[in-house]
Structure formats: C-alpha cells, structure tokens
Amino acid sequence: MYIIVVGGGQVGYHLTRTLLSKGHEVLVVEKDPRRAADITDEIGPVVFEGDGCEFRVLQQIGTARADVVVAVTGDDEDNLVTCQVAKRKFGVSRTIARISDPRNEDIFHRLGIDDVVSSTKVIDSLIEQEIATGDVVPLAALRRGSLEIVEASIRETSPAANRAVRDLDLPPESLITCVIREGKAVLPQGETVLRPDDVVIALVRAEQQEDLQATFRTSS
Amino acid sequence: MIVGCGRVGSTVAMTLAREGHQVTIVDHEARSFQRRLDPEFPGTKILGNAMDEDVLIRAGVEQADVLVTLTNGDNRNIMIAQVAREKFRVPLVLARIVDSLRAAAFRELGIETVDQTSIMTNHMRRAILGGANDEALAEASVRE
Numbered sequence: 001m002y003i004i005v006v007g008g009g010q011v012g013y014h015l016t017r018t019l020l021s022k023g024h025e026v027l028v029v030e031k032d033p034r035r036a037a038d039i040t041d042e043i044g045p046v047v048f049e050g051d052g053c054e055f056r057v058l059q060q061i062g063t064a065r066a067d068v069v070v071a072v073t074g075d076d077e078d079n080l081v082t083c084q085v086a087k088r089k090f091g092v093s094r095t096i097a098r099i100s101d102p103r104n105e106d107i108f109h110r111l112g113i114d115d116v117v118s119s120t121k122v123i124d125s126l127i128e129q130e131i132a133t134g135d136v137v138p139l140a141a142l143r144r145g146s147l148e149i150v151e152a153s154i155r156e157t158s159p160a161a162n163r164a165v166r167d168l169d170l171p172p173e174s175l176i177t178c179v180i181r182e183g184k185a186v187l188p189q190g191e192t193v194l195r196p197d198d199v200v201i202a203l204v205r206a207e208q209q210e211d212l213q214a215t216f217r218t219s220s
Numbered sequence: 221m222i223v224g225c226g227r228v229g230s231t232v233a234m235t236l237a238r239e240g241h242q243v244t245i246v247d248h249e250a251r252s253f254q255r256r257l258d259p260e261f262p263g264t265k266i267l268g269n270a271m272d273e274d275v276l277i278r279a280g281v282e283q284a285d286v287l288v289t290l291t292n293g294d295n296r297n298i299m300i301a302q303v304a305r306e307k308f309r310v311p312l313v314l315a316r317i318v319d320s321l322r323a324a325a326f327r328e329l330g331i332e333t334v335d336q337t338s339i340m341t342n343h344m345r346r347a348i349l350g351g352a353n354d355e356a357l358a359e360a361s362v363r364e
Contacts, residue, residue, distance in 0.1 A: 053295055055321040077271065077299040081322070089325055103273055110306050 004029065004066045006052030006082045007073035008039050011098060015072065017043055027061055053081045055089065063090040072098040080104075083113045105141070136213045141206070148206050152216040156196040160216050166190035171211035174204040221246070221284040221310075223270040223300055224291035228316070230256035232288060237263045246270045246279050270300050276308065286312045294319050301331050 001024050005012050008030030016028045020043065029052035030036040036049040050057040052071065063069065069086040071079035076099045083095035097113045099105060102121040109116060125138050136152045154161050160168055165176055165188050178201040179186045179194065186192065194200065204212045222233045225247035234257065237243040243263035247253060253265050268275035270289070281287065287304040289297040294317045301315035314332045317323035323335035 053322070054319070055325055075295070077293065077295040080299050080302075081295040084329070085322075085325055088329055101272070107303055107307055111302055 001025070001067040002062075002065055003027075003068045003070065004052075004061060004063060004086075006069065006071045006079070007098075008032075008035050008047065009072070009074060011072040013039060013042075015070065016046060020046065029057065029061065053078050053085070055085060058082075058085060058090060063092060066090070066092050068092070068094045068096065070096045070098075074100065076100055076104050080108060080111065080113070083108075084111060087112055087114075106146070135217055136202075136209060138209070139201075142203075146206055148204055148209055150202050150204055150209060150212065152200045152202065152212075154194050154196055154198045154200060154216065158196075158216050160194050160200075161196050163194060164190065165192050165194065168194075169215055171204065171208035171215070173208055174202055174212050176200055176202045221279060221281060221287045223247075223287065223289040223297075225249075225252040225256050225265075226290060226292065227256065229288075229290040232290070233263060234258055234261060237261060244279050244284075246275065271296060273303065273307070276300075276303070281308045281310060284308075284310050286310070286314070288314045288316075290316045294322055298322070298326055298331065305331070 003019055003024050003026050005016050005019070005026060005028040008028050012028055012030070016026050016039070019026045026046055027048055028039060028046055029048050029050060030039060031049070031051045033049055036047045040047045048057070048061050052058065063086055066086070069083060069092045071082040073079055079097040079099065083097045086092040087095050094114050096115040096117065097108055099108060099116055099118045100120060102118040102124070105116045105118055105121070128137055136150045139149045139151055141148055170176070176188055179188045179192065180199040180201065181195065200216070202212060222229050222243065222245045225233070225245050229245065229247070233243050233245040244266060245257070245263060246266045246268065248267070248269045250267055257265070266275065266279040268278065270276055270291070281304060287301070287310045289300040291297055291300070297315040297317060301313045304310040305313045312332070314334055315326070316336055317326065317333045318336050320335050320337045323333040323338070327333045
C-alpha cells in the first residue's frame with residue numbers, strides 16, 4: 001500500500017518506521033526542515049519537506065494514488081484539513097486523523113474523516129478500566145462515533161444479577177450482544193439469566209452510557 | 221459572532237455593533253480586546269479558545285445568526301466554520317482564508333470563504349490598471 005503520513009513528530013516517526021518494516025510504501029510529510037532532515041538521516045529518503053495541509057504539496061506527492069492518508073500532527077485543525085482535502089479533492093478512500101481534544105471526535109466523523117484516534121481518550125479509558133471494575137467500561141467507539149461497545153461485570157450485589165435479560169431496565173438504545181460466562185461467550189436470549197461473575201458486552205448509544213451504568217452498578 | 225479580535229475582527233465587530241447589531245467577539249487573549257476595541261464597544265467580549273466548543277457555546281453560538289471567523293490560522297478558521305455550520309447550524313458562516321487554493325477547495329465543500337489574497341490582488345490590479353473583471357481574476361489566481 002502507498003501510505004502518506006502527515007506530521008513527522010514522535011507519532012509520525014514511529015508510525016513510519018513501523019509501516020516501512022511491514023513493507024509498505026510510506027512517505028512522511030514534515031514542514032520543519034530540521035526535523036525533516038533528522039528523519040531522513042535516521043530512516044532514509046522517505047521524507048517530503050512541506051506543509052501537508054497545502055493542496056499543492058498533496059498534489060506533488062501523488063496523493064491521488066495513496067491508499068491511506070494519516071494525519072498525526074499535534075494540531076487537530078491541521079489534521080482535519082489534511083484529511084478533508086485528501087478525501088474530497090484527491091479521492092483517498094481511507095483517511096485517519098489524530099486528535100488531541102477528544103470532543104472533536106464526533107465532528108471529525110461528521111465531516112467525513114474515516115477514522116479518528118484520540119490518545120487522550122484511549123489513555124482515559126485505560127484508567128477507567130483500572131479504577132472502575134464492576135462498572136460499565138468503554139471498550140471501543142464504533143465508526144461514525146455515536147455508538148460505544150462497553151463491558152460490565154456483574155457482581156452479586158448488582159441490580160442485574162439473577163435477572164433475565166428481558167427483565168432488565170435497559171436504556172432504549174442499548175443491546176446486550178454477548179455474555180462471557182466462565183471464559184465462554186454466550187449469545188444471550190431474552191430468557192438468559194445473568195449470574196454474578198458474568199461479563200456483559202453491550203452496544204449503547206454514547207449519550208445513554210450512564211443510564212446503562214445504572215442497570216448494572218451496585219448502588220453504594 | 222466574530223471569532224478573532226485582530227485588526228479585521230475588531231473593526232468588523234465595532235462597525236456592526238455601531239449599526240445596532242448584537243455582536244459577540246471571541247479571542248483567546250485579553251490583550252487583544254484592550255488593544256483593538258473601543259472602550260465603549262457595546263458588544264460582548266468572550267475570552268477563550270474558539271476551537272473549544274464550550275467556549276463557542278458560552279459565546280452564544282446556538283443563538284447566532286451569523287458567525288465570522290477571522291483568526292490568523294486558515295485551518296483554525298476552516299475548522300471553526302465547519303463546527304459552527306455542521307454542529308450548531310449557524311445559518312450564515314464566513315471564514316477568512318489567506319491561501320487561495322485552500323479557499324477554493326473549501327468553497328467547493330460549501331464553506332463561504334473570504335479569500336483575502338484574491339481580494340487584495342483584485343484591488344491592487346484595479347488600482348494599477350483600472351476597472352478589470354474581478355471574477356475572471358479571482359478564478360485565474362485560484363487555478364494558478
């Protein structure tokens with residue numbers, strides 16, 4: 001695949017190395033001449049010195065034949081513009097943007113960016129997983145953002161313990177898709193009764209995640 | 221609602237406010253307000269980064285009829301304009317863009333862009349050569 005990486009900071013640098021090691025054709029675009037020279041010294045002639053937000057630069061580096069454009073500069077707005085221009089003007093089928101402000105995820109999806117990666121959100125959800133056992137923990141956001149896959153462990157004291165799925169007070173836009181019981185995945189029916197130590201995987205609309213929390217959490 | 225209290229932003233804000241419109245101006249530096257706005261500026265000043273949706277909401281984007289974004293960054297203006305339009309449904313959104321090619325690209329995507337470079341070029345050309353066809357020139361500089 002031909003992959004264009006815009007932004008030669010730490011993320012762009014390590015991403016480029018990783019992709020090269022897998023045999024992809026990679027070009028990294030970096031506007032700071034010193035940084036561009038450093039990367040060239042370290043990994044070879046895979047750097048284009050220029051501003052990846054500029055139409056002309058994207059034209060020069062053959063963006064139209066790129067399979068993927070990844071924008072990983074430290075500025076959300078630059079990553080947005082790069083991906084939008086790549087997609088709309090050059091017809092790139094897959095664009096990936098890094099964001100710092102996790103609140104930008106929704107609008108980026110709405111503006112046509114295929115994948116949005118927020119390290120802030122990833123780290124936050126790892127911390128949540130550490131501290132929130134027994135609660136509803138976000139696992140992943142589905143493409144286009146508004147749906148979340150979450151998991152919840154059922155404790156003995158949970159209001160959902162020993163109740164059938166159909167009798168749970170679930171928020172209207174949520175669905176229990178899988179129950180993990182003694183290490184095995186069970187596809188639940190309405191009559192499936194949740195037991196303590198079960199882990200429930202559910203799909204839920206992002207705004208209703210807190211309501212789902214109430215379904216499973218032990219009230220203290 | 222005006223985003224960016226530079227020379228242009230402050231002048232647009234003061235002009236419209238003087239004409240009786242309800243104007244809010246947003247900037248992330250308090251100093252910009254002191255330096256650029258009349259002490260009697262009748263509008264509202266909101267201190268904060270307009271890339272932050274909470275700041276836009278605090279400035280009343282949900283009630284705004286018009287949002288003009290005039291910060292120094294083309295990409296910042298493009299992003300703020302799209303957030304205002306797509307998320308907050310502001311009926312009229314204008315973005316200042318200095319790079320003519322970028323202005324043209326985003327105009328095609330439906331953003332009203334004010335292409336400062338082409339406008340200046342036009343004015344200069346007319347001042348030098350007398351009344352010429354603006355649009356033909358703007359087009360030419362975009363295709364360049």
